[in-house]
Amino acid sequence: MSKNKSGPNAIATSNSVLSAVTTALFDLFSSKGQLQATSDNERIDGKTCLVTGSNSGLGKAVAIDLAKRGGHVIMACRSGIPEAGEDVKRLSGSDKVEMIQVDLSDLEAVNGFCDTLKARNITLDITVMNAGLMPLNSRRSPQGYELMFAVHFLANRVMLNRMLNDNIITATTNDASPARIIFVSSETHQSSEAIDFEHFGDYVEYGLKEGLKHYGTSKLHLSTFVNELSRRLNPDYVEGNGKVNVAVHSLCPGPIASNIARESPAFLRPILVSVMKLFFNSPAIAALPVILLACSKTMSDRTGVYLHMMKEKPCSAHALDIDSGKKLWLKSKELLGAFLINSENLDKSIPDYP
Numbered sequence: 458m459s460k461n462k463s464g465p466n467a468i469a470t471s472n473s474v475l476s477a478v479t480t481a482l483f484d485l486f487s488s489k490g491q492l493q494a495t496s497d498n499e500r501i502d503g504k505t506c507l508v509t510g511s512n513s514g515l516g517k518a519v520a521i522d523l524a525k526r527g528g529h530v531i532m533a534c535r536s537g538i539p540e541a542g543e544d545v546k547r548l549s550g551s552d553k554v555e556m557i558q559v560d561l562s563d564l565e566a567v568n569g570f571c572d573t574l575k576a577r578n579i580t581l582d583i584t585v586m587n588a589g590l591m592p593l594n595s596r597r598s599p600q601g602y603e604l605m606f607a608v609h610f611l612a613n614r615v616m617l618n619r620m621l622n623d624n625i626i627t628a629t630t631n632d633a634s635p636a637r638i639i640f641v642s643s644e645t646h647q648s649s650e651a652i653d654f655e656h657f658g659d660y661v662e663y664g665l666k667e668g669l670k671h672y673g674t675s676k677l678h679l680s681t682f683v684n685e686l687s688r689r690l691n692p693d694y695v696e697g698n699g700k701v702n703v704a705v706h707s708l709c710p711g712p713i714a715s716n717i718a719r720e721s722p723a724f725l726r727p728i729l730v731s732v733m734k735l736f737f738n739s740p741a742i743a744a745l746p747v748i749l750l751a752c753s754k755t756m757s758d759r760t761g762v763y764l765h766m767m768k769e770k771p772c773s774a775h776a777l778d779i780d781s782g783k784k785l786w787l788k789s790k791e792l793l794g795a796f797l798i799n800s801e802n803l804d805k806s807i808p809d810y811p
């Protein structure tokens with residue numbers, strides 16, 4: 458079992474958390490470099506969309522927006538069935554909305570969910586991997602992994618492996634606009650130290666004070682995976698040029714007045730909820746960068762874009778590091794074993810790069 462770091466490393470971490478918070482505030486309040494929100498006229502009629510964790514907060518706002526634009530929206534949720542789906546139908550004015558139950562912390566359930574999509578011959582044009590959590594302290598997933606590592610990284614790794622293997626998401630074969638996969642990460646990944654591959658997947662104990670640090674680390678795993686997936690799926694694409702087969706993007710939505718702090722101590726919750734309502738973005742505003750990456754024509758020939766709210770910027774150097782991306786791909790393959798069904802097919806079908 459890994460021990461949490463303390464001493465000089467803890468100071469380094471708190472400095473980098475501070476710098477990440479400062480950058481986040483700067484991005485929140487400065488208008489420089491802001492991208493245009495996607496016009497309501499950009500429709501996605503006939504497209505099938507999937508949004509994980511869409512019974513609440515950001516995911517629900519994304520589901521409403523995608524349904525308003527004419528998409529058939531599949532809400533992949535652990536709870537809120539059927540009420541959240543009924544809300545999304547009512548608020549979007551669309552009845553092309555359905556819910557499928559899945560607990561993303563359970564890798565068996567993740568594969569079971571993909572079995573359902575496959576059995577129904579569902580193909581996805583827009584996939585938004587949004588589900589996330591910030592627990593008060595460390596907990597184990599059904600397979601014994603730390604919960605944020607399981608939901609933010611392992612579930613996405615297993616689900617994308619299945620979706621790409623089983624042609625639930627396919628590479629574009631002609632000039633048609635490619636399928637898009639959008640991952641909701643967090644700016645906290647920027648303050649995380651490099652992935653510790655020596656203790657990869659080890660369960661780590663933490664309490665309230667260390668929670669944000671581990672949240673950032675789990676999002677660094679996710680962001681590193683996103684960049685690796687984008688490179689593997691698009692070997693001919695380099696820095697804005699070349700063919701995009703499947704677009705893979707990520708973002709940090711900024712601070713959202715959502716249910717993310719649901720586990721905060723009861724005495725703090727009313728204050729926290731009031732502060733979030735006053736100072737944080739509403740889920741509908743926080744959804745703008747997701748919708749931009751998912752629907753805007755301005756993104757149609759790009760992959761590997763990272764947005765912090767409505768600004769484009771690089772992910773952290775750790776998340777962009779090619780060796781780290783390859784290592785993460787291989788280490789997670791070893792760790793996941795039989796949960797990564799037919800992974801050889803996907804590995805082989807994607808040309809090795811560089």
Ligand SMILES: NC(=O)c1ccc[n+]([C@@H]2O[C@H](COP(=O)([O-])OP(=O)(O)OC[C@H]3O[C@@H](n4cnc5c(N)ncnc54)[C@H](OP(=O)(O)O)[C@@H]3O)[C@@H](O)[C@H]2O)c1
Binds near residue numbers: 510561641642644709
């Ligand atoms: N809130 C912020 O300030 C902020 C900032 C940066 C990034 N983010 C990211 O934004 C995303 C959305 O969060 P939010 O702020 O909208 O929080 P939220 O309102 O708490 O929504 C989180 C969603 O994730 C789902 N989820 C969590 N664990 C799951 C599991 N094991 N299986 C299936 N679904 C699960 C939740 O389902 P249940 O309701 O069933 O638990 C819920 O639908 C997350 O990835 C979060 O890390 C949030």
